[in-house]
Amino acid sequence: GDPAGSVLKAQDLVKSFGAFKAVDGVSINVQDRSLHALIGPNGAGKTTAFNLMTGMLTPDSGNVTLAGQQVAGLSAGRIAGMGMGRSFQITSLFPDLSVEENIRLAIQAEDPLRMNPWLRAEGIDRINDKARQILTWVGLAGMERAKASSLSYGGQRLLDLGLALANHPRVLLADEPLAGLSVAERERVGDLIKQVSADIPVLLVEHDIDRVFNLADHVTVMNEGRVLLDGTVAEARASDAVREIYIGS
Ligand code: ADP
DSSP states (O other): OOOTTEEEEEEEEEEEETTEEEEEEEEEEEETTOEEEEEOSTTSSHHHHHHHHHTSSOOSEEEEEETTEEOTTSOHHHHHHTTEEEEOOSTTSOTTSBHHHHHHHHHHHHOGGGGOGGGHHHHHHHHHHHHHHHHHHTTOTTOTTSBGGGSOHHHHHHHHHHHHHHTOOSEEEEESTTTTOOHHHHHHHHHHHHHHTTTSOEEEEOSOHHHHHHHOSEEEEEETTEEEEEEEHHHHHHOHHHHHHHHHO
């Protein structure tokens, strides 16, 4: 059976593009209440591994389970519906709608109450409460009426995090959430991700190794399509092999 507390588990994933094996037998085990970072130099296969877990790509072989359910081979939409949250895409925002409308849509898409006219009035109150809660949480309270497209890049990322959280994911996957942000925004988004991970485990793909070492609990280091190290931040920090691949890249 699964080790206690394992939420997202990838086993022996393999993915080739033509003759090139981008991911070659990768296993990743994301535990409950952890901030798990997937790091490695450019071309290591991180994004490919990430896409194999979210269903954006189908593995040639290997297994992915989310809360014990098989997800490998299912569509990305289906996997998202089973609780695989992806954040910081920005592409999931409706740019011409307001911040609040974006959040309300995400809550309603998830909320079965919208289907029940008897519960509708109560449902609307609940949606308003929840929207307010999420916007406060991601630091966008006061920006409710702003068009999504009028937010700064960092603001749009925060809104996208709000959309992902509105769906009650079992796990949150974030591919380079800090890329392209200002120093202050990186600080803010990093803190939020850390907070989220207390409730919802987070798998984070990130290039900034210093930032990862300050935020993460657990680290999987990839190099050339394989897992070079899987362990605690302290173990990754102490590893000569990890230092070498970063210096070499
Ligand atoms: P990382 O995210 O660690 O930088 P990627 O997963 O993006 O690495 O890429 C790993 C390797 O696979 C790279 O050499 C990349 O060029 C190759 N690759 C990724 N996607 C494709 C694709 N769709 N077709 C061909 N090669 C790809």
